[in-house]
Structure formats: structure tokens, C-alpha cells
Amino acid sequence: MKDSLMTASTEKTILRALRGEAQHTPPIWMMRQAGRYLPEYRATRAQAGDFLSLCYNSDLAAEVTLQPIRKYGFDAAILFADILLLPQALGADLWFVTGEGPRLSTITGPDGLQALKGKDDIHDHLAPVYETVRILSRELPDETTLIGFAGAPWTVATYMIAGRGTPDQGPAHALKAENLPVFEAIIDLLTDATIEYLSMQIDAGAEVVKIFDSWAGSLKGEDFRKYALEPARKITQAIKERHPGIPVIGFPREAGDGYIGFAKATGVDCVALDNSVSAHWAAQHVQVDGCVQGNLKSSHMVTGGQALVDETRAIVEAFRGGPHIFNLGHGITPDADPENVHLMIDTVRSV
Numbered sequence: 001m002k003d004s005l006m007t008a009s010t011e012k013t014i015l016r017a018l019r020g021e022a023q024h025t026p027p028i029w030m031m032r033q034a035g036r037y038l039p040e041y042r043a044t045r046a047q048a049g050d051f052l053s054l055c056y057n058s059d060l061a062a063e064v065t066l067q068p069i070r071k072y073g074f075d076a077a078i079l080f081a082d083i084l085l086l087p088q089a090l091g092a093d094l095w096f097v098t099g100e101g102p103r104l105s106t107i108t109g110p111d112g113l114q115a116l117k118g119k120d121d122i123h124d125h126l127a128p129v130y131e132t133v134r135i136l137s138r139e140l141p142d143e144t145t146l147i148g149f150a151g152a153p154w155t156v157a158t159y160m161i162a163g164r165g166t167p168d169q170g171p172a173h174a175l176k177a178e179n180l181p182v183f184e185a186i187i188d189l190l191t192d193a194t195i196e197y198l199s200m201q202i203d204a205g206a207e208v209v210k211i212f213d214s215w216a217g218s219l220k221g222e223d224f225r226k227y228a229l230e231p232a233r234k235i236t237q238a239i240k241e242r243h244p245g246i247p248v249i250g251f252p253r254e255a256g257d258g259y260i261g262f263a264k265a266t267g268v269d270c271v272a273l274d275n276s277v278s279a280h281w282a283a284q285h286v287q288v289d290g291c292v293q294g295n296l297k298s299s300h301m302v303t304g305g306q307a308l309v310d311e312t313r314a315i316v317e318a319f320r321g322g323p324h325i326f327n328l329g330h331g332i333t334p335d336a337d338p339e340n341v342h343l344m345i346d347t348v349r350s351v
């Protein structure tokens with residue numbers, strides 16, 4: 001009895017929320033908290049040379065992960081890496097065009113699929129990422145939770161098929177319509193490889209994993225069930241079998257009504273919310289099933305002021321009846337003012 005009480009009181013705040021505990025002050029972290037809005041991030045990226053070199057330099061990737069923890073005292077650190085490292089480990093070419101974003105070799109049919117490696121052949125390539133996790137689990141403060149992550153199969157597939165980011169994921173939808181077996185084989189390979197990738201992050205010290213499905217919103221009806229819910233369910237189930245007690249956060253961005261029942265259908269411990277839903281609506285329809293994360297508009301980090309304070313308070317209050325992790329609805333943008341991050345955190349911790 002004494003032991004369990006002690007565990008409860010010293011358990012990290014994020015893990016308590018993920019276990020379903022409502023806290024008066026919600027724990028807080030921020031998507032893209034290590035990013036271009038921070039001068040110290042830009043300096044370390046310059047030292048690494050470019051973005052991908054930074055991702056694969058374990059010491060510097062750990063350094064940028066730690067920068068926002070030192071500066072702001074967030075309750076969680078997220079591994080610094082990118083969802084597109086997994087396709088690269090599977091054999092895709094990957095590069096970043098400054099000011100434009102990622103470019104990859106494309107997959108248009110069976111040949112592209114055939115050229116990819118198997119789910120178990122990714123670890124040599126990803127070894128520096130696992131090393132970053134090991135460094136972080138040594139160096140983070142005791143109270144800070146380390147989050148690992150991967151892209152969801154659909155979102156990663158949209159980049160692998162189109163070779164770049166696309167506004168409507170048109171090429172991926174086209175391949176699904178024209179060659180379903182190839183499309184589904186890509187989703188299956190990514191599902192299996194993601195299980196292996198996240199599993200290795202957990203072995204290296206990740207305490208929570210998050211699955212980013214940034215383009216889930218373009219999957220409708222039965223497609224949402226087959227290519228957003230089902231892969232998230234398989235990944236979550238495998239992680240829970242292999243690593244009992246490791247919580248999983250799902251982020252089906254822009255899912256709208258698809259947020260309803262997402263946790264039950266997939267088994268995730270927490271659903272991350274974007275700005276297509278209001279906190280008030282999500283408290284009623286999503287938080288009833290467990291922990292939610294979100295969902296301040298990233299633009300407040302640019303504009304600041306009383307609107308930031310008011311909106312932050314409204315979100316904390318809307319979710320106060322249940323488990324909640326405060327976050328933005330999407331990543332902080334490079335034009336954000338680092339001072340506004342202080343204002344957001346001070347507001348959350350003083351409501």
C-alpha cells in the first residue's frame with residue numbers, strides 16, 4: 001500500500017495523465033518544441049550542416065531535444081528526428097529542399113515496392129536515432145518524460161508515393177484507386193516496420209510513443225477505418241504486447257468526427273487534438289474515453305498577448321474534468337516568438 005502511494009506521488013505528470021488521472025495543472029509540452037523559432041536550435045543545426053545531418057548526429061540531436069527543456073521546463077521531451085527517416089531506412093532516397101520541404105524517390109507501382117527493404121532491415125540505418133534516445137534517457141531531468149515517435153503508415157505512405165508533401169494527398173489516393181494490392185502492401189510494410197522502429201526506441205529508453213497521422217483527415221468513411229484506425233490499432237496492440245505499460249498517443253490530425261471513438265477503436269491511451277475541433281466539443285466527445293492532448297492554435301505563438309492567455313485558460317478549463325496534456329494543435333512555426341512560449345506555460349501553470 002505504502003509502495004503504491006509513493007509510486008503515485010512521484011510518478012511523472014505526463015504518465016499520470018496517460019494513466020487517466022485528471023490534474024488541476026495539466027502537464028505541458030509542445031509539438032516541434034525543438035525547432036527553428038529557437039536561435040539555439042538554428043545554431044546547432046548550422047553546426048550539423050543541414051537538417052538530416054542533425055537528425056543522424058546523436059549528440060547534436062540530443063542537444064536540440066534538451067534545449068527547450070532547459071529553457072522552458074516542459075514536462076516532456078520529444079526525440080528529435082523526423083517521420084521520414086523510416087522510409088529512408090527502408091531504402092527510399094530522401095533530401096530536404098530549403099524553404100520547400102522534403103523530397104523522396106516516388107513509388108508508382110510494384111517495382112517501387114519491390115525495391116524496398118524488409119521490416120527487420122532498418123535498424124543499422126536508424127542506429128543513430130536509438131543512440132539519441134539512449135543519451136536523452138541519461139541526460140533528461142528525472143521529472144521529464146521522454147516521448148519517441150513515428151509517422152502513421154498512411155501519412156508516411158503519402159510522402160513515399162508522391163515523393164513530397166501534397167495538399168490533398170492526391171498521388172496516394174490515386175495509387176489506392178489504381179493498384180490496391182501495391183497500396184495495401186506499402187501500408188502493411190510500414191505498419192510492421194513502425195512496430196519494429198518504435199519497439200527499438202522503447203528499448204533505448206522512450207517512455208511513451210506517439211503516432212503522427214498528419215494526413216488522416218483526407219481518409220473518409222471506410223478508408224479511415226482501413227488505413228487510419230486499423231494500422232494504429234495493430235501498432236498499439238503490438239507495442240502493448242511487447243512493452244506492457246508503455247502508453248501510446250495517437251494523432252489522427254483533421255479527423256473531425258473520426259476523433260470520436262478513436263481511442264476505443266485503436267487502444268491508444270491518449271488522442272492528440274488539432275484545431276479542427278474545439279476543446280469544449282472534444283471534452284464531451286473524445287475525453288469521455290480517456291486522456292486528450294492539445295489543442296492551442298499555433299498562431300498564438302506568433303501573435304501572443306491577451307488572446308493567447310484567454311484561449312490557453314479556456315482550454316485548460318474545458319478539459320479540467322478529465323485527463324489532459326496541454327499542447328498546441330500542430331507544430332510551433334518558425335516565425336513564433338520564444339517569449340510567447342513562456343507566456344503560454346506561465347498561464348497553464350497559474351490557471
Ligand code: CP3
Nearest residue numbers: 031032033034035051078079080081082083101212214331
Ligand atoms: O516535434 C518535435 O519537435 C520532434 C521532431 C519532429 C520533427 N518532425 C522535426 C522537424 C517530429 C515529431 C516531426 C514529425 C513530422 N515530420 C511530421 C508529422 C507532424 C506534422 O508536422 O504534421 C511530418 C509530416 C514530417 C515531415 C516533415 N519534416 C516536413 C513536411 C518538413 C518540412 C516542413 C517544415 O516545417 O520545414 C519537415 C522538416 C522538419 N522536421 C523540421 C523539424 C524541426 C524543420 C527542418 C529544419 O530545421 O529546417
